[in-house]
Amino acid sequence: MRHLLSTKVLSKEQVEQLESAGWMVVQYDAISIEMQQTPIEPGDQTLIFTSKNAVKAFLRSFPKEDFSGIRCLCVGSRAVGMLRERGCTVLEEAPTAEYLARLIQKGYAKDSFIYYCGDRRLDRIPDALDRLGVQWKEAINYKTILNQKAFNREFEAVLFFSPSGVESFTRNNNIQGAMGYCIGETTAEALRKHTNRIIIAKTPTIEGLIAEVVAETNLLNH
Structure with a gap:
């Protein structure tokens, strides 16, 4: 089972989409407004x-x-x-x-x-x-507000929704070999300081980002 971290708490339906694609989902809010x-x-x-x-x-x-x-x-x-x-x-x-x-x-x-x-x-x-x-x-x-949290484990994928979310996560964590999925180019620009393994959603929405993860997962499975 592959493990995915979302830096934003997702809806039940969104989590189920990722789980159906074969992911074990861990989630938290990396930032608060x-x-x-x-x-x-x-x-x-x-x-x-x-x-x-x-x-x-x-x-x-x-x-x-x-x-x-x-x-x-x-x-x-x-x-x-x-x-x-x-x-x-x-x-x-x-x-x-x-x-x-x-x-x-x-x-x-x-x-x-x-x-x-x-x-x-x-x-x-x-x-x-x-x-x-x-x-x-x-x-x-x-x-x-950055909600800093350390994860003493590795993930195969991490979802990012804003540059602030990238900053919050990377203050206490190393993305290491994970694929970084970004909601848009601005978020990806912040993540490039830490990794080149980045996929950007074609549609800059949460739904678009999840669809990108599911599509990439399906490609890997075939």
């Missing part, structure tokens, strides 16, 4: 979100607001869905922050922005906005 009161109201600026946690914190901070007419640029279909449910107009839906940064540079040189994000956000969006020379503000509305 602490929501903060959103410090800046949206006003008439274009809003940027690169994570569903930033969207959740934003919507919780203004529970009674009708956001009809609010313009947003967003990463991830789930985050987009939450914004649209509250009336926001999503101008761009991007698969990654890097892709969204390129869209901003190409088509939004006349806008001003608020970037809602976590305390461990990467520099892709700020760098793009600075290069454009536009007005923008940063609004940190959630914190990422």
Whole structure:
């Protein structure tokens, strides 16, 4: 029996998918999210979100607001869905922050922005906005806490869902010969500091990552 570690607690159905493919699953939450009161109201600026946690914190901070007419640029279909449910107009839906940064540079040189994000956000969006020379503000509305845990054993596969999850795991563990499955390129970039044995999900969702594991497992079994 091969052993797989997920750095995020999965649903029962997701675990069963992996078990059906022949994996013994160990799981924990490598990070925790602490929501903060959103410090800046949206006003008439274009809003940027690169994570569903930033969207959740934003919507919780203004529970009674009708956001009809609010313009947003967003990463991830789930985050987009939450914004649209509250009336926001999503101008761009991007698969990654890097892709969204390129869209901003190409088509939004006349806008001003608020970037809602976590305390461990990467520099892709700020760098793009600075290069454009536009007005923008940063609004940190959630914190990422690393839940460090040591595993005195080896795994054949480890699932990673964020750069912070990679950092949390590798502070106390060596990935050694395991295959690192990453939800997206940004997560893979963080993992490349520790291994070159990486597979990236074709669709940057939990379901997409699990599908990648199952597909690769089926290939190995034949």
